[in-house]
Amino acid sequence: MLNYNPLHCLPSSEELPNSDDTPVDNQLQHLIPALLESTLAMIWSERWDWFFGVNMGIYYDPKQPALVPDGFLSLGVKRFIDEYLRLSYVLWEEKELPILVLEVASQIHRGEYSSRKEFYAKKLGILYYAIYNPLRRKKPLLEVYRLVDGEYLLMSGSPVWLPEIGLGIGRERGIYQGIAREWLYWYDEQGQRLLTPEERIQEAEERVNFEAQQRLEAEQRAQILEERLRDLGVEPESLT
Known part of the structure; x- marks a missing residue:
């Protein structure tokens, strides 16, 4: 008897385009999710059950083109597939939906507040x-929705706590790649912003410099003390 597995007939990630070849509208659509990804790589460095995609295609139907959000987070999947990494995110291979999707809006509207929002809720769940929209003036720049009974409900809080992820997401001014502006960051349950890799490196360098300065000052004080003892006719070596 012939064994038939429909999954064997579906295209694999190697056979599918890894994006829709549509360039991002501006740098923020790459930099903002890239900052979130790099911070996760630092704070979850010991975890291997997560993946954050940046401008990567999500294939949900073999007959449809990929959907390419600016960023998305999946839990319960392998962080790395192999040394070639993921080409795209194929749902019939991953078997896990992203738990969070991020869109960074620009002057070119892509249905972030309408068709895409409806698709993520109704079609994918x-x-x-x-949605982060730095160009907004009269409404919140960052909106985070939670799916409840098939509908997205706007969440409150700043930052917004995401219990299933164990992190909060919010916005504040900072510096990333030398650019001073408002960025999106991860937060802990107490609302404290988690440091980015750049900030951790800077903090470590400042700590090393501080400790070196402390040692130098201690050596200078010891030298001054030795000189005063000699002025009094006491050899410091005789005191040891």
């Missing part, structure tokens, strides 16, 4: 949907 993504638990959290976040």
Whole structure:
């Protein structure tokens, strides 16, 4: 008897384009999710059950083109597939929906507040949907929605706590790649912002410099003390 597995007939990630070849509208659509990804790589360095995609295609139907959000987070999947990494995120291979999708809006509207939002809720069932729009003036720049009974409900808080992820997401001014502006960051349950890799390196360098300065000052004080003892006719070596 012939064994038939429909999954064997579906295209694999190697056979599918890894994006829709549509360039991002501006740098923020790459830099903002890249900052979130790099911070996760630092704070979850010992975890291997997560993946954060940046401008990567999500294949949900073999007959449809990929959907390419600016960023998305999946839990319960392998962080690395192999040394070639992921080419795209194929749902029939991963078997896990992203838990969070992020869109960074620009002057070119892509349906972030309408068609895409509806698709993530109705078609895919993504638990959290976040939209960051730095160009907004009269409404919140960052909106985070949670899926409840098939509908997205706007969440409150700043930052917004995401219990299933164990992190909060919010916005504040900072410096990333030398650029001073408002960025999106991860936060702990107490609302404290988690340091980025750049900030951790800077903090470590400042600590090393501080300790070196402390040692130098201690050596200078010891030298001054030795000179005063000699002025009094006491050899410091005789005191040891």
